Amino acid sequence: MNRTVCTSMLWSRAFGACILKVPRPPTSSVAWVVPVISLSSSRFHSTNIKFRSYLQYLKRKIKPLSGPPYPNVCQVGDPVLRAKAALVDPGSVLGPEVQEVIRTMVKVMRRFDCVGLSAPQVGVPLRILALEFPERMLDDCLPAARDARGLITVPLKIFINPQLRVLDGRTVKFQEACESLSGFSASVPRYLSVEVSGINEKAESVTWQVSGWPARILQHEMDHLDGVLYIDRMDSESFININWAAQNE
Ligand SMILES: [Zn+2]
Numbered sequence: 001m002n003r004t005v006c007t008s009m010l011w012s013r014a015f016g017a018c019i020l021k022v023p024r025p026p027t028s029s030v031a032w033v034v035p036v037i038s039l040s041s042s043r044f045h046s047t048n049i050k051f052r053s054y055l056q057y058l059k060r061k062i063k064p065l066s067g068p069p070y071p072n073v074c075q076v077g078d079p080v081l082r083a084k085a086a087l088v089d090p091g092s093v094l095g096p097e098v099q100e101v102i103r104t105m106v107k108v109m110r111r112f113d114c115v116g117l118s119a120p121q122v123g124v125p126l127r128i129l130a131l132e133f134p135e136r137m138l139d140d141c142l143p144a145a146r147d148a149r150g151l152i153t154v155p156l157k158i159f160i161n162p163q164l165r166v167l168d169g170r171t172v173k174f175q176e177a178c179e180s181l182s183g184f185s186a187s188v189p190r191y192l193s194v195e196v197s198g199i200n201e202k203a204e205s206v207t208w209q210v211s212g213w214p215a216r217i218l219q220h221e222m223d224h225l226d227g228v229l230y231i232d233r234m235d236s237e238s239f240i241n242i243n244w245a246a247q248n249e
Pocket residue numbers: 016177178179180220224
């Protein structure tokens with residue numbers, strides 16, 4: 001890994017976004033779009049939509065729409081991201097539905113190179129969060145950045161019905177991003193040190209005290225369970241489109 005990109009990767013990869021990736025085109029309709037002759041023609045536009053709709057219909061006949069948990073990350077505007085997630089019945093944690101939600105969350109988190117994910121982000125309004133900061137991501141970061149931000153590796157952790165307690169009420173601001181607001185980033189104040197308690201994917205009681213970057217991830221994911229996004233807490237002047245500079249090239 002080229003070390004010159006590490007700093008930018010730090011606040012991109014280290015908080016959920018795949019910022020350095022080339023944005024993917026929408027997967028749902030690209031294959032169906034008829035070559036555009038004149039965008040100003042409303043008649044053509046209408047025909048195009050009808051054509052797409054018919055092809056979408058055929059596509060769905062072959063592969064029916066599936067409900068949540070989704071294999072993708074829900075984007076801002078989706079009501080599920082603004083709802084207060086419900087408690088999970090502890091007796092259902094080992095059941096197939098909850099286990100499927102957890103499996104999907106982990107798969108999506110790894111697929112998008114996120115370091116944390118909440119169940120609402122895969123369309124499930126339940127109080128479940130996952131986090132993981134693997135060695136390879138830490139290796140991408142400069143030593144100075146590791147120290148400044150308190151980066152450490154974190155093996156996969158699942159918290160169900162988590163409760164957060166602030167251990168150190170001082171706050172620190174760093175740039176963070178969210179896969180549910182793909183393409184943007186902002187500086188957000190977070191507490192230095194927190195304790196989270198809840199149950200894990202094996203229905204065991206767990207408590208974890210943590211500082212630095214994992215504490216930031218936890219606070220970000222806990223917010224998702226209450227319908228709060230980082231844009232609600234950000235320093236608004238720091239809000240950026242991560243590709244703003246490239247637009248001027
Ligand atoms: Zn997020």
